[in-house]
Amino acid sequence: MKYNPSLIEKKWQKKWSEINSFRANIDYSKPKYYVLEMFPYPSGAIHMGHVRNYTLGDLVARYKKAQGFNVLHPMGWDSFGLPAENAAIENKTHPSKWTNSNIKNMKAQLMQMGLSYDWDRELSTCDPNYYKFEQKMFLDFYKAGIAYKKETLVNWDPVENTVLANEQVVDGRGWRSGAEVEKKKMKGWFLKISHFADDLLNEIDNLSEWPDKVKTMQRNWIGKSFGALIKFSLVNSSEKISVFTTRPDTIFGATFIAISPQHPLAKEISDKDSKAADFIKFCEKNSSKEADIEKAEKHGYKTKLSVFHPFKNGVKLQIFIANFILMDYGTGAIFGCPAHDQRDYDFAVKYSLEILPVIKTKEDLPFVGDGIHINSEFLNGLNTNSAIKTCMKKLHELEIGEEKITYRIRDWGVSRQRYWGCPIPIIFCINCGEVPVPEEHLPITLPEDINFNIQGNPLDNHPTWKHVKCPKCNKKAIRETDTFDTFFESSWYFARFTDLNPSSAFSKKAIKYWMPVDQYIGGVEHAVMHLLYSRFFMRALKYVNSIDLEEPFTSLQTQGMVCHQTFKNKNDQWIYPNDVIKKNSEYLHFQTKEPVKAGRIEKMSKSKKNVVDPQQIIENYGADTARFFMLSDSPPNRDMEWSDSGVEGSWRFLNKLWKFVKTLPNNNSRDELPKNISIKGKELLTFMNTTIKDVTKAIDEFHFNIAVAQIRSLFNLVSSYKIENENDSKIVLFITRKLLIIINPMVPHLAEELWYSLGNENSISYECWPKADSRYIKKNNIKIPIQVNGKVRAVIQVPIDLDKSEIEEIALKEKNVLKFLDKNPKKVIVVPNRVVNFVI
RNA sequence: GCGAGCGUGGCGGAAUGGUAGACGCACUGGACUUAAAAUCCAGAGUCCGAUAAGGACGUGGGGGUUCAAGUCCCCCCGCUCGUACCA
Structure with missing residues (x-):
């Protein structure tokens, strides 16, 4: 019988589902293990990125189950979001219809992959039964003061009358309308992630099972910096302007002040100065993406205002409005020290401003390093650190400055002017102002009858939905028509999976047992935002007594692209x-x-057409081949290349495995070895035990490609073993059983089928992960390279743990070594069991 | 721009500071076949050498530390991810 994946895969998927193989229940007798892959946005069909992600997670889930853990492995849908609205506009399908049909399709595809999910725990974030809880969470946050409303700038498309996502702004124009995008001030809801900034930062140190790169990125994103707030007095005015700086020591090199176009003072100036107003307008035409702002040419507008230098008597600094100053960071104003800051330097050169060095250096300006201060009155002769301290002291004395800690991280704007999201449960009343929707009125669901032909936010345009009575005074009021950012939903879904009870978001018991997620796996593109929001969300929920938990993910693995x-x-x-x-x-x-x-x-991207449809691969080769190839070539955290020949290679291997097991003498598989084992047999068992040890280590370290390579090696060896007698046969069978158990997490259908064909009666998923028998692993002899001046000249075989002197003696008998030892060695390095190096 | 990561044969990749290239793909030769495919066996980093022994070179480029560097340090180049309203 030939290997027929479509037949056996369907068969086992059905069987697993019948016996509820992967249903997770609380069981205090076992250690728990919660494996989670980042849930997908239901875009229509699964792509190779999903196949990779879920194959990795499934391997872990099945591996941990075999190791005796009580495994929770759920799956759901991140189903709110912009693409559904775009589809609604393009295809005239309702977002909910489009989304749910995509979910249906993708779920069928995931089923075909044979993933060990507990489908009883499936959730979809666009379901009111899911998002109703987040409306409650928001109200809790609001009441606790960690959700608030403030004004913010948005990308406004004047033709579509819509706020555009950054992604929808292409070269300053709306992607659909082509209209020039404007900045518009709008009020929106924010969550106070800044309140938890220190804790989020400090606790990174305890995330020992997170990749360093992700931790570094999060630290930098939070961007805590110690500096000073300095108040400059305006000339001819009683007003003061505060600037933040991390380098107060360079204050004597300050030659100008620059403020953000959104700074209140800029507004004030533009009221009287039409050119300033024009300049601000010009700045607002520019992209709001950080990368674009930083890369854009620096422009400034010289205002008529100036400030007094705090220490230099009579010296005035001109105030510029500048496009590269961000209102969101520090105070939205800086003092420019061109001699010791690259951006200030570029700006000074462009506008012919004075460049005054205050740190001694032989290097070209700008010099941003540490050094001895000059031209700085009371700071002269000091290095950077002491100059900062001395300057701070002076600022205190004069009461014009203080220490200040700032963070790069900004509060999280959660308002979106869109239909396909979770409605924000607030009502606006002329008399009462913002009124939270009473909990008994939750959930606020989305209206079904919406019109995407009218431009703008469909909720805002809906004839009746937003008109309500004020819960306080019963007079006419309107609903908030913004919906949540979809990162809101993905910030707590992992906790919801532990218990889908309809009455509350979380069950204490389930959270206590299952959380935190032991292994979280997803794309590296989520290294900061999704993961940081989730960490924040758990803290915020704890703050309002909804959950007793801090860090949501114990171990994190990020996968590369396909x-x-x-x-x-x-x-x-x-x-x-x-x-x-x-x-x-x-x-x-x-x-x-x-x-x-x-x-x-x-x-892989649709625009470049270099996509391979997983459906095709599964139909042609079966899920096991797709899974095996996903695991075999590249380490999970790196990008991988999907190659047709690589898939063929995996397919061939699985066929070989199939043929090998199917042609073994079927003598009712028993897990036992014969009494007398030949030398050849012992060698094979040594290799098997080493493989078990190495594969286990490789899986623990997330080097699945190495695990695959080692399993292949074991297979190559055992399948070429010549069976000459009953004892040989028993050994081969014994090893084959272990081989199937360790390959099961990778190719579960095939492993299961072959397991039964060996005469076993229970699912291979109930088998324990084998332990390496150390008696077989110990080696007697070892190969050691002999080097002369670091170059290998010979390899000797010696007993393990041999004396240094004896190793050296043997090494000196090697012809090829002697050939290069024309002088007496100056030095001989012998590392036992490792290397010998003669230095001449 | 900034932050982070990555760079090893023809290709994907392996390698606690200690024999670079495990395992696989592609390739070449052979077996089987009327033939092809599939399958099986063998070979193989590049160059010199005889197809040997052996040697030289070799982990993006340049420098450094070390008895010894793919691995550690510095500089540079290239690519990728993120950059706050894509998810």
């Missing part, structure tokens, strides 16, 4: 890999037979 070769035809148009055939190392178009140019290997 890439594929790109192809273009002679007209430089992208070609689907499916339409390309290879002939004599040349690529041709399948239909036209025209030559095709092979381009770079890039992240």
Whole structure:
């Protein structure tokens, strides 16, 4: 019988579902293990990125189950979001219809992959039964003072009458309308993540099982910096302007002041100065993306105002409005010290401002390093650190400044002017102002009858939905028509999975047993925002006594992207890999037979057409082959290349495995070894035990590609073993059983089928993960390289743990070593069991 | 721009500071076949050498630390992710 994946995969998926193999229940007799992959946005069909992510998670889930853990492995849908609205506009389908049909389709696809999810715990964030809890959470946050409303600038498309996401602004224009995007002030809801900034920062140190790169990125994102607030007095005015600086020591090098176009003072100035108003307008045309702001050419407008230098008598500093000063950081105003700051330097050169060095250096300006201060009166002769301290003291004395800690992180804006999101439970009343919706009125659900032909927010345009009576005074009032940012939903779904009870968001018992998530796996693109918001959310929920937990994820693994070769035809148009055939190392178009140019290997994306549909792969090769290939080539945290030949290789291997097990003498598999084991048999068992040890280590360290390589090696060895007698047969069977158990988390359908064909009666998923038998692993002899001046000249085989002197003696007998030892060695380095190096 | 990561044969990748290239793919030769596919066996970093022994070179580039560097340090180049309203 040939290996027929479509047959056996369906069979086992059905069986697992019948016996509820993966249903998770609280069981205090076992240690728990919660594996979670980042849930998908239901975009329509699964892509290779999903296949990779969920294959990794499934391996962990099945591996941990085999190790005796009580495993929770759930899956759900991050189903609110912008694409559903775009689809609604383009295809005239309702977001909910579109979303739910996508979910149905994608769920069927995930089912085909044989993933060990407890589908009883499936959730979808656009379901009122999910989002009703987050309306309650928001009210709790609001009452506790960690949710508040403030004014913010948004991208406004004047043609569509819509707020645009950064992604929808292309070269300063709306992607659909093509209209020039304007900045518009709008009020929106914010969560006080800044209140938890210190804790979020400090606790990073305790996330020992997180990748360092993610921790570093989060630290930098929070961006705590120690500095000073300095108040400058305006000339001819009683007003003062505060600036934040991390380098108060360079104050004597200050030659100008720059403020953000959104600074209140800029507003004041523009009221009287039309050119200033024009300049601010010009700045507002620019992109609001940080990258664009930083890369944009620096522009400034010289106002008529200036300030007094706090220490230099009679010296005045001109105030500029400048496009590169961010209102959100520090005080939205800086003093410019061109000699010791790159940006200030560029600005000073452009506007011919004075560049006054205050730190001694031989290097070119700007010099941003540490050094001895000059031209700085009472700071002269001091290094940076002492100059900062001395300056701070002086600022205190004169009562014009103080120490100040600032954070780069800004409060989280959660308002979106969109339909397909969770409604924010606030009512605006002319008499009573903001009124939280009474809890008994929750959930506030979205109206179904919406019109996407009218531009703007459908909730705002809806004829009746927003008109309500004020819960306090019963007079006419209107609902908040903003909905939540979808990061809101993804900030607590992992906790919800532990118990889907309808009455409250969390059950204490379930949270206590299952949380935190032991292993969280997802794309590295979420390294900061989603993961930081989730960490914040748990703290915020704790703050309002909703949950007793801080860190949501104990161990984190981030996966790289799935890439594929790109192809273009002679007209430089992208070609689907499916339409390309290879002939004599040349690529041709399948239909036209025209030559095709092979381009770079890039992240799979629809625009470049270098996508491979997982559905096709599963249909052609089966889920196990797709899974096995996903695991075999690249380490999970790196980008991987999907290659057709690589898939073929995995397919071939699984076929070999199939054939090998199917042709074994079926003598009712028993987990036992014969009494007499030949030398050859012992060698094989040594290899098996070493493999078990190494595979276990590789899986623990998330190096699944190494685990695959080692399993392949074991298979190569055991399948080429010549069975000569009953004892050999028993050994091979014994090893094959172990091989199937350790490959089961990778290719569960195949492993299960072969397991039964060996005569076993229970699912392989109930088998325990094998332990390496240390008696077999111990080696007697070891190979040691002999070097002369660091170059290998020979390799010797010696008993393990041999004396240094004896190793040296043996090494000196090697012909090729002697050939290079024309002098007496100056030094001999012998590292037992490792290396010998003669230095001449 | 800033923050973070990555860079090893023809390709994906392996390697506690200690024999660079495990395992696989592609390739080449052979077996099987009327033939092809599939399968099985063997070979293989590059160059010199005889297809040997052996040697030289070799982990993006340049420098450094060390008896010894893919691995540690400094500088540079390239690519990727994030950059706060995509998810």
